[in-house]
Amino acid sequence: MSTSRLRRVTVLVLDGAKPLDVGIPAQVFTNRASMPYEVRVCGARAGLVTGGDGLSYHVADGLEAVEWADLVFVPGYRQPDREDPPEAVLAALVAAHRRGARLAAISTGAFALAATGLLDGRRATTHWHYTRALAAKYPLVRVDENVLFVDEGTVLTSAGAASGIDLCLHVLRGDLGVAASNHAARRLVAAPYRSGGQAQYVPRSLREPVGERFAATREWALHRLDEPLSVPLLARHAAVSPRTFSRRFVEDTGYTPMQWVMRARLDLARELLERSEQSVEQIATVVGLGTGANLRQHFQQILGTSPAEYRRTFTRGE
Structure with missing residues (x-):
């Protein structure tokens, strides 16, 4: 990228675009004297673009x-697993990448990049709600459901919504250094660098009926997490052999029994x-992990x- 001119940033707004996803890169790479960027917002064509959440964009x-x-930047958009963006959009993204532009997707914008084939064989992420759909629709993409963003050099992807800030600050760190990135973070009232991945934001789902075969055994186990639990013990409760239990449990839940526990x-x-x-030590005992060190690991x-970082992030009222 030439240092003799402003760096050029385009935010590509697709039908159903999510407002926060559109606004994040437009504001981070804002047109201001302290930032060597020029920002444009575009669509498949100039004019009105119907967005998500009741908003439209001109x-x-x-x-x-x-x-x-x-x-x-390709912001996230609604129902990305149902229909690909127009061929003209995909062709424009491929051409931009071919001439050396970086492509960065926020949230479900990853589906648009995947539709170009540019994510084939690469790591990528998207909002946790859509990671399985992305992997199913584009099996050549190595979907990582736990991270806030993935940098593959010329193609970058991020998880849902606010993780777009993490991705943009990461780009700033690479372009302008840590001081500029930290200055932008302060302006946005955002953390300069968040630890961890989006797995910590996924809501509890283990009580949902993901498979009825061993639902009673799963419920039984949830009330005994402080006790030693093993495959033979769980299989005995389910009245099947350990081998059968393990095989069918994976079919029901997608996890091995001990992964689920x-x-x-x-x-x-x-x-x-x-x-x-x-x-942390007390909680480790309550949940059956014995020691704080084991829980932290x-x-x-x-x-x-870490448990401490998680608590700081999610404790209500702080």
Whole structure:
């Protein structure tokens, strides 16, 4: 990217675009003296674009703004798994990438990048609600459901909504350095760098009827998380062999029995961190992980953050 001129940023607004996703890059890379960027907002064509959440956008530029850009943001849009963007949009993105522009998707904007084929064989992420749909529709994409954003060099993707701020600040750090990124974060009243991934934001779901075969056994286990639980013990409750139990449990839930137990324990730990003043050591005992060190290890491995950081983020009233 040339340093002799302003860096060119285009925000490509597709039908059903989410307002927050559109606004984040437009505001982070704002046209101001302290920021060496020029920002344009465009659509598949100039004029009115029907957005999501009851809003519409009047954009001054069409796809010529994608041709002009050094960095193209694709904000998330509604129902991305149902229909691909117009062929002209996909072709413009491919052409921009071919001439060296970076492409960055926020939330479900990843579906548009995946439709171009540019994510094939690469890591990518999207909003946690759509990670499975993205993986199913584009099996060549290596979907990572736990991270806030993924930087693959010339293509970048981020998780839902506010993680677009994390992605934009990451781009600023690479372009202008840490000081400029921190200055932008202060202006946005945002954390300069958030630890962890989006797994920590996924709501508790283990009580939902993801499979009826062993629902009673799962419910039984949820009331005994502080006790030693094993596959033979769970299989005995379900009145089947351990081998049959393990195979069918994966079919029902997508997890092995012990993976499910661990996530159930971490879900309970998350609730206790949010709603109680118990120490990490006390919570580790309550959820069956024994020690605070054990809880911290599994919290980091699965949720990508620490219990203390999680508590600071989610404790109500702080």
